[in-house]
Amino acid sequence: MRLLRHYARLLAVQMRTSLTLAVQYRFDFLLEGALALFWLAITLIPLLVVYSRRESVAGWSFPEALVVVGWFSVLKAVLDGGVTPSLNFVVEGVRKGTLDFVLLKPADAQFLVSTARFEPWRILDFLGGIAVLVYAFHRLGRAPGVGDLMVGLALFGVALILLYSLWILVVSVSFRVVKVDNLSYLFISIFDAGRWPIDVFKGALRLIFTVVFPLALMTTYPAQALLGKLTLAHALLAWTGGLAFASIARFVWKRALHAYTSASS
Amino acid sequence: MSRRFGGEGLRAARHVLRAYPALLRVGFADMFAYRAELVVWLLTMNMPLVMMALWTAVAATGPVGRFGQREFVAYYLGMLLVRILTGSWLVWELTMEIRQGTLAPRLLRPIHPLWAHSAMQLAAVPMRAVLVSPLLFILYWAAGERLPLHEPERMAIALTAIAGAWMLLFLIMAIIGTLAAFVESALSIFDVWLGAQAVLSGYLVPLELLPPWVAQAARYLPFRYILGFPVETLIGLESTSSALHELGVQALFIAGSLVAALALWRAALRRFAAFGG
Numbered sequence: 001m002r003l004l005r006h007y008a009r010l011l012a013v014q015m016r017t018s019l020t021l022a023v024q025y026r027f028d029f030l031l032e033g034a035l036a037l038f039w040l041a042i043t044l045i046p047l048l049v050v051y052s053r054r055e056s057v058a059g060w061s062f063p064e065a066l067v068v069v070g071w072f073s074v075l076k077a078v079l080d081g082g083v084t085p086s087l088n089f090v091v092e093g094v095r096k097g098t099l100d101f102v103l104l105k106p107a108d109a110q111f112l113v114s115t116a117r118f119e120p121w122r123i124l125d126f127l128g129g130i131a132v133l134v135y136a137f138h139r140l141g142r143a144p145g146v147g148d149l150m151v152g153l154a155l156f157g158v159a160l161i162l163l164y165s166l167w168i169l170v171v172s173v174s175f176r177v178v179k180v181d182n183l184s185y186l187f188i189s190i191f192d193a194g195r196w197p198i199d200v201f202k203g204a205l206r207l208i209f210t211v212v213f214p215l216a217l218m219t220t221y222p223a224q225a226l227l228g229k230l231t232l233a234h235a236l237l238a239w240t241g242g243l244a245f246a247s248i249a250r251f252v253w254k255r256a257l258h259a260y261t262s263a264s265s
Numbered sequence: 266m267s268r269r270f271g272g273e274g275l276r277a278a279r280h281v282l283r284a285y286p287a288l289l290r291v292g293f294a295d296m297f298a299y300r301a302e303l304v305v306w307l308l309t310m311n312m313p314l315v316m317m318a319l320w321t322a323v324a325a326t327g328p329v330g331r332f333g334q335r336e337f338v339a340y341y342l343g344m345l346l347v348r349i350l351t352g353s354w355l356v357w358e359l360t361m362e363i364r365q366g367t368l369a370p371r372l373l374r375p376i377h378p379l380w381a382h383s384a385m386q387l388a389a390v391p392m393r394a395v396l397v398s399p400l401l402f403i404l405y406w407a408a409g410e411r412l413p414l415h416e417p418e419r420m421a422i423a424l425t426a427i428a429g430a431w432m433l434l435f436l437i438m439a440i441i442g443t444l445a446a447f448v449e450s451a452l453s454i455f456d457v458w459l460g461a462q463a464v465l466s467g468y469l470v471p472l473e474l475l476p477p478w479v480a481q482a483a484r485y486l487p488f489r490y491i492l493g494f495p496v497e498t499l500i501g502l503e504s505t506s507s508a509l510h511e512l513g514v515q516a517l518f519i520a521g522s523l524v525a526a527l528a529l530w531r532a533a534l535r536r537f538a539a540f541g542g
Contacts, residue, residue: 035453035457038457038460039460042460042463042464045464045469045470045475046316046319046469046470049470049474049475050319050320050323053323053329053474054323054326057319057322057323058322183305185305185306185309186305186306186308186309189308189309189310189311189312190308190311192312192315193311193312193315196315196319200318200319200322201315201318201322202318202322205314205315205318
């Protein structure tokens with residue numbers, strides 16, 4: 001219990017540092033707000049074009065697909081605001097050797113690097129995603145049921161775990177292959193496919209997006225849950241998959257850290 | 266340094282030509298050192314494949330405008346091909362050099378840094394071509410009859426359009442990268458450029474499927490001439506006469522960006538000197 005309190009305080013300190021950094025650039029708030037709208041528009045355009053030609057695609061109507069996009073935008077905000085900044089921090093640390101200072105600190109290294117950096121302004125993208133979700137249900141003419149909402153939120157947890165695990169895996173790779181500035185680009189570019197319902201994809205892509213890089217679990221399943229289309233069995237399966245993924249990630253991280261010899265030695 | 270482009274004229278040009286092969290060799294060796302990076306970077310170009318999957322699912326119930334499933338496959342493979350062939354890393358290199366000051370030693374060399382960079386980036390093209398060659402086979406298999414293999418005239422137009430796209434993108438990157446001397450967020454500006462380009466170049470959705478006024482507006486903007494235009498000529502979606510006309514527009518954009526890039530470079534150099542001294 002004391003340990004937990006200790007880490008909660010550590011988290012608060014790390015977040016305060018990021019917040020102090022962010023409010024130094026207050027003007028960025030406006031800029032980021034404008035950019036959030038811009039990117040949301042770019043995300044929506046292909047969807048609008050597709051649905052201007054068809055009533056439904058792979059069994060998804062326009063408002064239903066919007067639910068997926070809204071969910072995707074929310075997750076993307078979490079990714080950009082809470083995950084990618086820390087990823088870049090570690091990759092840079094590995095290259096410059098400054099990661100050693102983090103590893104020397106008397107706290108769990110995985111915890112420290114995962115909370116190293118936040119970008120608070122991303123809350124705007126988050127709100128944009130929520131707005132899309134609300135509009136989608138407005139178009140559907142109904143609100144999600146309480147039970148569906150609960151399952152949806154539970155799956156949000158799975159999505160967060162998966163995002164975080166994938167991130168830990170990427171960081172573990174960066175220990176071995178040092179020059180990997182591009183890894184975070186790769187991560188984001190694959191994640192971008194999550195704006196489409198998984199049913200759109202066939203064959204190899206579908207397999208990859210379900211098992212290898214489980215986008216389906218992150219965006220399609222939660223959207224289906226909110227729409228009341230997900231069976232309980234599927235939800236449980238998603239949770240099991242998420243937990244399995246997380247334990248693999250933790251294992252790989254431990255192995256990678258063990259093999260890490262720092263840039264200087 | 267920028268004098269060498271204009272004033273001394275012929276001598277400067279001979280000078281650049283003499284140094285160019287050596288620069289190309291250096292660039293080629295440099296790229297081999299970072300081949301893992303190249304592969305990762307290639308994998309980041311998965312968007313056309315995702316869009317291809319999406320549109321072929323849509324077109325399963327019938328063609329969309331001129332596009333059936335085969336056309337979508339050919340279009341997005343072409344996109345991937347042109348994007349990989351014509352890409353470069355100039356904007357990242359320039360912003361880094363300007364911010365970290367490593368531009369200074371480059372300025373001491375008797376060749377304009379933009380020329381040196383162009384050699385480095387051109388040297389990557391053969392490797393890029395090797396990497397995309399499997400795509401070429403798939404493209405041939407999926408839409409061989411659409412490729413201008415037996416029409417030398419159309420082939421020449423398509424290749425010229427691709428070369429033009431390389432130049433245009435290089436110059437745009439030079440302009441945005443040089444901005445790093447004036448503002449901190451040059452890379453964010455480039456991100457916004459990429460966002461606009463994704464829509465207005467036809468990278469995400471073929472331009473003719475967008476609302477007509479957007480497609481019309483895109484003809485007067487540079488984005489289309491970086492991706493959409495070379496792809497459309499390559500897979501035969503455009504008549505020879507209109508392609509020739511658009512080659513002219515592309516050349517105009519290239520000339521305009523060349524002038525802008527050189528002027529901006531001159532202004533940036535004055536500021537850069539002020540940084541150091």
